[in-house]
Amino acid sequence: MYxxxxxxxxxxxxxxxxxxxxxxWPFSSSSSPNEPSTSASSSTSATPTTAPNRExxxxxxxxxxxYFDCLIKNRVTVPxxxxxGVCKGEVKVYEQKCGKTWMEHFNKRxxxxxKQQALIGYRPPTPGR
Amino acid sequence: xxxxxxxxxxxxxxxxxxxxxxxxxxxxxxxEKLRLKKIAEQxxxxxxxxxxxxxxxxxxxxxxxxxxxxxxxxxTLMYFGFTHCPDICPExxxxxxxxxxxxxxxxxxxxxxxVFISVDPARDxxxxxxxxxxxxxxxxxxxxxxxxxxxxxxxxxxxxxSSPPNVKPGEDYLVDxxxxxxxxxxxGQFVDAFGKATSAHEVSVKTMDAMKRWEAAGGNKxxxx
Numbered sequence: 277m278y279x280x281x282x283x284x285x286x287x288x289x290x291x292x293x294x295x296x297x298x299x300x301w302p303f304s305s306s307s308s309p310n311e312p313s314t315s316a317s318s319s320t321s322a323t324p325t326t327a328p329n330r331e332x333x334x335x336x337x338x339x340x341x342x343y344f345d346c347l348i349k350n351r352v353t354v355p356x357x358x359x360x361g362v363c364k365g366e367v368k369v370y371e372q373k374c375g376k377t378w379m380e381h382f383n384k385r386x387x388x389x390x391k392q393q394a395l396i397g398y399r400p401p402t403p404g405r
Numbered sequence: 406x407x408x409x410x411x412x413x414x415x416x417x418x419x420x421x422x423x424x425x426x427x428x429x430x431x432x433x434x435x436x437e438k439l440r441l442k443k444i445a446e447q448x449x450x451x452x453x454x455x456x457x458x459x460x461x462x463x464x465x466x467x468x469x470x471x472x473x474x475x476x477x478x479x480x481t482l483m484y485f486g487f488t489h490c491p492d493i494c495p496e497x498x499x500x501x502x503x504x505x506x507x508x509x510x511x512x513x514x515x516x517x518x519x520v521f522i523s524v525d526p527a528r529d530x531x532x533x534x535x536x537x538x539x540x541x542x543x544x545x546x547x548x549x550x551x552x553x554x555x556x557x558x559x560x561x562x563x564x565x566x567s568s569p570p571n572v573k574p575g576e577d578y579l580v581d582x583x584x585x586x587x588x589x590x591x592x593g594q595f596v597d598a599f600g601k602a603t604s605a606h607e608v609s610v611k612t613m614d615a616m617k618r619w620e621a622a623g624g625n626k627x628x629x630x
Contacts, residue, residue, distance in 0.1 A: 326533055327488035330540040333495055377577040378491045 279338055336374040340382050343370040353390050355383035445622035457587060457595035459561030462554050463522065466535035466547040473561075473593055478516045478630040480609070480616060482599075484586035485564045487525035488537040489577075493542075493584050493601075500605045502542035503627055507609035515544060517612060523549040524559060524582050527572035562587065588612055590619060591630050 328336065333355065346363040347355060358367075371379055458473075465471040475593035480542040482501050486494035501519045508517045519542050529537075529549045549555065552570060559566035567581040585598040588611070596615050599608050619628075 326536060327490075327528075329536070330495070333492070336490065372490075375577070377489075377579060381491050381579055 290343055315352065332373075336370075336378065339366070339370040339373040340379075343365050349402060354387050439558045444555055444618055445627075455563065455595060457561075457563050457588055457598075458593050461522075461548075461558035461561055463548040463550040463558060464531060464554075466531060466538060468531045469549055471546070476518070476520070476589070476593060478591045478625055479515075480612065481520050481589045482517055482586050482612070483520045483522060483562070483589060485522045485559065485562065485582055486584075487523055487568075487580045487582070488529050488533055489579070491524065491579070494510060497586060497601070498541045498545070500603075500608070502545065503605035504608035504612065505542055505544070507605065508612055511613065512616070516616070519545045521545055521547045522555075522558060522562075523547075524555060524564065524566055524570050525580050526550060526555040527568060529564050533630060588615065590615065591625050592628050 343363060343366040344355070346366045347353075347358060350358060350362050352358040352362065374382070450589055460473050463471050469612065484494070484497055486498070488494075498519075498521060504519050505519050509515070521534070521538055521541070523534060526549060531549060534547040534549045538545045548558075550558070552568075555568070556566055558564075565581060565583050569578065572578075585600050587598050588596040588608075590596050597611055599611075
């Protein structure tokens with residue numbers, strides 16, 4: 277059984293405590309001291325309270341895949357641990373399009389996937405340009 | 406004498422043939438009845454099947470009350486999810502829609518109804534669900550409700566329900582939920598569960614098989630729906 281992960285209480289708290297007037301999911305991004313400083317805090321205006329529609333989901337997935345491709349190219353195995361200056365542009369778009377909760381969900385899943393691949397000695401093909 | 410017994414022989418022969426024919430047809434009839442009975446049992450057998458399904462009292466995407474009785478007489482594919490779901494729900498709902506399309510090609514529009522039931526009552530309001538299902542199959546039914554109703558529906562369908570009871574506005578979270586969708590027969594009985602590994606084609610084949618067995622056993626008329 278595959279299940280979506282429940283967000284941990286700490287990250288939830290940090291999102292909530294950082295509440296600004298119009299900071300609502302999914303486009304509010306708040307960087308708290310707990311989080312790795314990989315993203316400049318950019319919150320887009322006009323935050324919808326509804327869930328993303330098909331186009332918005334597709335845009336998020338595209339941004340996510342581009343970020344992951346960048347990680348693979350740079351041989352980073354843990355999303356979020358790529359170090360300063362690596363994949364900065366990609367992660368910014370990724371966060372903007374997907375929101376923090378989804379990002380954490382995708383990143384956790386990717387990390388598990390990459391660990392499993394490393395275990396069996398699988399190297400994903402380098403993404404073309 | 407042989408000539409004296411000729412008519413008797415004919416009568417005897419005829420009786421023999423008639424009895425033979427009668428017995429043959431009788432046994433064939435009994436065999437057929439037994440076969441149909443076996444089919445009926447198989448398609449609705451309750452031994453060894455999980456007791457998934459039951460009454461629920463929810464609200465559809467137009468805000469009207471919708472209960473399990475509204476699905477009587479119809480085949481349904483039911484998916485439990487939430488609108489703020491990152492990728493699994495949309496993928497499974499798309500797959501469900503594709504399966505419904507395949508089935509409708511053979512059995513006509515509305516042969517199987519795709520149903521989406523929210524497990525996130527705090528955020529999935531009626532307008533939210535209405536907007537969400539617009540992205541999917543045109544005949545998809547979207548259901549939601551208050552916390553207690555959704556919890557009860559999840560219990561009936563043995564769906565893991567982990568939505569937090571008190572959610573502050575703007576709070577974001579993901580809901581743990583199993584990602585199967587269930588095939589239910591016109592009596593609201595569980596038939597099969599399809600997971601991530603099952604393709605739309607397989608879903609359509611298994612569903613149409615179940616529908617065929619149901620019809621062979623007498624269909625809705627025999628079931629009384």
